[in-house]
Amino acid sequence: MALGLSSCVTDDSVGPFSKGSSDSTIVRLTFNINDGAQTRSITADNENTVNDITILVFDAGGSLIGSKYVFPVSSIPVDVPVTARSASGSTIYAIANTGPEGYFAGINTIDQLNNMSTTISSPSVLESDGSISGSNGALMVGKAIAEIPNSNKIPITLYHQCGKFSFTINAAAGVTITGYQLCHVPLSSYITDSHVPVPPASTVVGPPAGSDSYNDFAAVSGLNLASLSKTYYVYENLCGSSNSVTDEKSRNSSNAPTTASYLLVNAKGSGWKSTYRIYLGGMTNVANPLTDLTNFNVYRNLNYNCTINLGANGGNGDARVTYTATVQDTRTTAVTGTAVVGTYLYSDGKTGTTTDGHTVVGIVFSNQLSSTEYNAGYTHGYALALKNVSTSTFAYKTTNDESNLTKVQTFSAYYNDINAGYYGTFIMNYDKSNATYPAWQLANNYNVNISGFKNSGWYLPSIGQWWDVCANLGKVDLSGQQTSNKVYGNLYGDGTVTTKVNNAISAAGGIPLNSDGYYWSASELSVTSCVIIYINVAQLYIAYTSKNGGCYVRAVLAF
Structure with missing residues (x-):
């Protein structure tokens, strides 16, 4: 899935600039600023408001030789006199909306300034509170090289530290937009643009707060719309490029850099539902930006405009998006993630359809996650381990008694239970340190390295997750069983489902489920x-047994 841009232009920057006389020790700077409400929040109406300005002047050697703070900025244009000693090849920075005077106290060199950064606690803070606590408006930065003294006022153009992403979603007749979420945006950014790669280079530059400094905007759900528009303000994401991208559709999770930002869109139609992933970026940051599909960087001061058209059957209305339709109804407490059923989960957290050149750690069997796991940051889906944790059978619990999980006693309850395994392992602590629960302990200790990406860790699957393994990897419609009051019996009485499930596992490089094998659920x-x-060559059967009996164990994880 790829981000297509209907247009991409720089945000409104300040200018033009008037000229006038100057004192030999005074630098005068003129700013033409779009007026707006004096507020700290960033909106289309006030994103160009300037409330305070700091001027920093550095000589050719990078040493600070003059500074000036102005607040409030009440006239337009504004002249800012700065006392500085004479210097050749000086660099003058103008930085707007840092809040109270003294923000740059202790900055004595240009290198110190270029290594300064801002950090926010969550993505929405940039819009609601600005980059800096106590500031007003969007942080803006401008730079000029000048001789001091200078007989003219020195013009400086201000550019936004953040980028702007606006999108419009249009759905075809019969298609409903149910939600969206902007994901994996940085929580920190350098103040100046000194770390932005100079085109055509696309060097990866992580956020200054570190590789874990990313988060998602809150998911918007419960919609019932045919179209919508939304604007977000985000920090630059200098995540790099991918030469594997040849067209818009190949801007997908297999080709995108690990730290790329993306938009999720949830929609449904008659008999299907889809989650679309559209990657941000796709443009150069030259004076007149051009389309560059290999480029996943999100640059400061660029206004990315994206129009997404959802076709009648899911993805056929837009060449940039792919989708997987499903006949399984959404569970009451489930959240739809981004993963594509049947793809392989790699050791770096990416997914794809080939084993070549990758270490496969699991196979994706569902993109419906429990709300608990989704809210914990596992927003993609579930993956099944490629082999049993052991060749032997083990007890669920060494004693045949209460384990304090919610009891499920009908097929409809089985279908809806996708939470027991995660809850029991990580909330109730039936985990690697608790020998009272051998099956749980073995699942949690499954010895396949998954440290290279964010995930829940391995755990014993709930019966609803086994249901999805059978339905999705077995490619069979089990929706008719979802409301059944049966306690036990055939989930599907055709051995071709078992064959399809095992063929999918084998194709991923795994070991098939045991024929005539009983597997524990949580x-x-x-x-x-x-x-x-009970997995049989002729049927799939749901049953129950005592907790100290013996069954095989295969682990799952959320990612």
Whole structure:
């Protein structure tokens, strides 16, 4: 899935500039500023408002030789006199909206300034509170090289430290937009543009707060719209390029840099639902930006405009998006993630359809996650381990008694239970340190390295997750069973489903599920019994057994 840009232009910058006389020790700077409400929040109406200005003058050697702070900025244009000693080849920085005087106290060299950064606690803070606590308006930065003294007023153009991403979604007849979320945007940014790669280079420059300094905007859900528009303000994301991209559709999770930012769009139609992923970027940051599909950088001071058209059958209305339709109804407490069922999960957290050149750690079997896991930051889907944790069978619990999980006793309850495994492992602590729960312990200790990306860790799957393994990897419609009151019986009475599930696992480089094998789920039927799944060459069967019985164990994870 790829980001297509209907247009890409720089944000409104200040200018033009008038000229006048100057004192030999005075630098005069003129700013023409778009007027707006004096507020700290950033909106289309006031994103160009300037409330305070700091001028910093450095000589050719990079030493500070003059500075000036102005507040309030009440006239337009404004002249700022700065006392500075004579110097050849000086660099003059003008920085707007840092808040109270003294923000740059202790800055004595240009290198110190260029290594300064701002950090916010969550993506929305940039819009609601600005880059700097106590500031007003969007942080803006401008620079000029000049001789001092200078007989003219020195013009400086201010540029926004942040970027701007605006999108419009249009759905075809019969398609409903149900939600969206902007994901994986940086929480920190350098103040100046000194770290931005000079085109055509696309060097990766992580956020100054570190590689973990990313987060998502809050997900918007519960919509029922045919079209919508939204604007976000975001820090630059200098995540790099991918030469593997040849067209818009190849701007997908397999080719995108790990730290790329993307927009999720949820929609549904008659008999299907989809989650679309559209990557930001796709433009150069030259004076007149050009389309560059290999480029996933999100630059400061660029206004990215994206129009997304959703076709009647999901993805056919827009060449930039792909989708997977499903006949499984959405669970009452589930959240739809971004993963594509049947793709392979790699050791770096990416997914794809080939094993060549990758270390495959699992196979994606569902993009429906429990709300608990989704809110914990696992926003993609579930993956099944490629082999059993052991060749032997083990007990769910060494004693046949209460384990305090919510009891499920019908097919409809089985389908909806995708939370028990995660909850029992990481909330109730039936984990690697608790020998009372051998099956749980083995699943959590599954020895496949998944440290290269954000995930829940391995755990024992709930019966609803086993349901999705059968339905999605087995490519069979089980929606008719989702409301059944049966306690046990055939989930599907055709061995071709077992064959398809095992073929999918084998293609990923895994070991198929045991024929005539009973597998534990994390779901409890009663104080003494647990729900299990029986995988047979002729059928898929849901049953239950005592907690101290013996079944095979295969782990899952959320990512």
